[in-house]
Every structure is written in C-alpha cells, then in structure tokens.
Amino acid sequence: MNLFVRPNMRFARFCKQFATEATQKEKWDLFSAVSLERLPVISRELTDMEKKVAGILSEIEFENSHLSDFEKRIEEENKRAQMKDLSAMNVDEIPKQTTHDFIDACQSELKQFQFAEGVRKGDSKSTDRELDRRLLLLIEDDIGAKKHWVLPQGKFSQGETSLRETAERVVKEKLGNSMVVKFLGNAPSGFYKYKYPKSVSNRVVGAKIFFFKAQLVSGNVDEKICKSYQWATRNQMDKLQDDYKNKVDMFLIDEEH
Incomplete structure (x- = not known):
C-alpha cells in the first residue's frame, strides 16, 4: 500500500513546488479603479x-x-357652521384660517410647482440628467499606446498602505479636487485582469485591477484634468470593452427598467 501512497505524495509535493515557483516568477502590476456612481x-x-x-x-x-x-x-x-347660537362659541377656538382657505392655498401652490426633469438629454457630462437613474462615471484614458474607455484607475505605488489608498489618490489625480466622494468600505467589489502584449511586457505578465465602489456627494469632474468623460446609465456603457464591461456589470446594482 505504501508503494502507491509515497509516489503520489512525492508527485503532489512536486506539483505544489512547481506551482509556487511559477507563481513567484510571475509579476503583475496592481491597479485600483473607482466605480463612482451618482445615485x-x-x-x-x-x-x-x-x-x-x-x-x-x-x-x-x-x-x-x-x-x-x-x-x-x-x-x-x-x-360650528350648523350651530344656531353663535354667541355660545368661544372666539379663541375659531381658527384664523379655515380648512377651505387652507385647501385653496395648497391647490394654488401646487399649480405653481414644477416637477424636476427626470431625463435631460444632450450633455452626458452633467450629473443633472437621468435623475431617476444611477449614473456611472466613465473616462477615456491612455492604456498602453491606445485610448480606452474605462473606470478611473491608477497603478499602486510603493509607500501606499492599501489599494483603497490608491483609489483615493486616483480620484484626485484623474478627476480633480472639486468632487466630494464617499467610498463604500475598504475591500474591493470587483476584479479584472489582462495580460500585456509580449512586445511590451518587461518581466511583467499584465495588470490586475481591483474595483472600489464610491458615491458622488457633490461636485463634478475637473475638465482641466480630464476632458473626455461621461456619466453613463446602465444602458449607456457600450463604450467599455465587452470582457471589461462584463466584470463591471457583476458588482453593479441592476435596475429593473
């Protein structure tokens, strides 16, 4: 029985050692991306x-x-209106404004009220559009030698204590200081990776991107820093590459209609 067990154990140790060595040799660039939504x-x-x-x-x-x-x-x-002896009524108990006067005043105010525009077409850079929908911020960024539409992202730098800290830096570097953003937790909500072309990879296999969810409190993107961006609904995310979009869709809240 031992004749069969020991070779299997040796083979398992060999596979584990081989996998560990292969993993140690692989080097990946780590990125933090911000899934910034206007609620x-x-x-x-x-x-x-x-x-x-x-x-x-x-x-x-x-x-x-x-x-x-x-x-x-x-x-x-x-x-009170049906009472015949009005002298028996206490004057202090009679309200200065009757209910009929109050109803007339409310109806007059209602006629002057204007509902907020639920869908404002045209300016995709404005946060004052599609007010009944969630809007996700997309930016056009340089990825390699080409421009791609992605979520705001940046590479992890030495000295930063966490990928969450990298995500906070990305907001300032990519979007400017005119926005107030609230991050939701310290753990990433999604993950995406891709390999670099062999012609440009220098002992680095590719990039691993960790997505952190955040909500817009106030402000907007500084166009002096980022000129090409869009606040997109769930149906307006076609600018993202298909495999990238599929990973993003996995951690977004679905909207029924």
Whole structure:
C-alpha cells in the first residue's frame, strides 16, 4: 500500500513546488479603479404592475385608516357652521384660517410647482440628467499606446498602505479636487485582469485591477484634468470593452427598467 501512497505524495509535493515557483516568477502590476456612481435624485416612474399594487394597497389603507387631524378639523368646522347660537362659541377656538382657505392655498401652490426633469438629454457630462437613474462615471484614458474607455484607475505605488489608498489618490489625480466622494468600505467589489502584449511586457505578465465602489456627494469632474468623460446609465456603457464591461456589470446594482 505504501508503494502507491509515497509516489503520489512525492508527485503532489512536486506539483505544489512547481506551482509556487511559477507563481513567484510571475509579476503583475496592481491597479485600483473607482466605480463612482451618482445615485438617483428622484423616484423613478412606477411600472403598470407597480401602479396596480400601489392602488390596491392605498384602498386597503384608506378602508382601515382613522381620521387624520385635518379631517377632524373639517368635521369641527362643519359642526360650528350648523350651530344656531353663535354667541355660545368661544372666539379663541375659531381658527384664523379655515380648512377651505387652507385647501385653496395648497391647490394654488401646487399649480405653481414644477416637477424636476427626470431625463435631460444632450450633455452626458452633467450629473443633472437621468435623475431617476444611477449614473456611472466613465473616462477615456491612455492604456498602453491606445485610448480606452474605462473606470478611473491608477497603478499602486510603493509607500501606499492599501489599494483603497490608491483609489483615493486616483480620484484626485484623474478627476480633480472639486468632487466630494464617499467610498463604500475598504475591500474591493470587483476584479479584472489582462495580460500585456509580449512586445511590451518587461518581466511583467499584465495588470490586475481591483474595483472600489464610491458615491458622488457633490461636485463634478475637473475638465482641466480630464476632458473626455461621461456619466453613463446602465444602458449607456457600450463604450467599455465587452470582457471589461462584463466584470463591471457583476458588482453593479441592476435596475429593473
């Protein structure tokens, strides 16, 4: 029995040693990329099914609800109006503004109200568009000898304590100082790697990119630093390469419609 076990153990140790040596010889460049999103500002329009469900729930809630303070106030005013002896009423209890006056004032204010524009077409660099959608920041950057549309990214530098620190530096270097950004955690949310062409690889196999999620609080990209960028919806990410886009899609929150 030992005759078969020992050769297998030797073979396993050999494979482990070979894999370790191969891994040690491989060298990769580490990058941090920032998945920066502008969250929805207004609620999206409900679907037909959602409208039906909302209507049913509203009817159930109305049937089981109690009178609100405003509805009680209307009843009290109606009772006062039906009283024959007005002298018995306490003047201090009579409100200065009746419920009918309040309703008229509310309707007048409602007519002057303008809803925010949910979809503003044209300027893809503006964060004041597609207000009911999530917008993801894409930039055109030099990758090798060509320009590619990617998420803002930068190479890990010696002296930095973490890839999260690299991601914070990327925001300032690639996008400027006019933005307030909130990072979501210290761990990356996604990963992508690619190999360099043999003609340009100098003992470096390729690049490993770690994506960190962040949210835009205020501001926008400084166009003096980055001229070519876009705030894209989920349906406007075709500028990304297919394999790269597939990795990005894996950690983005899906939008139903």
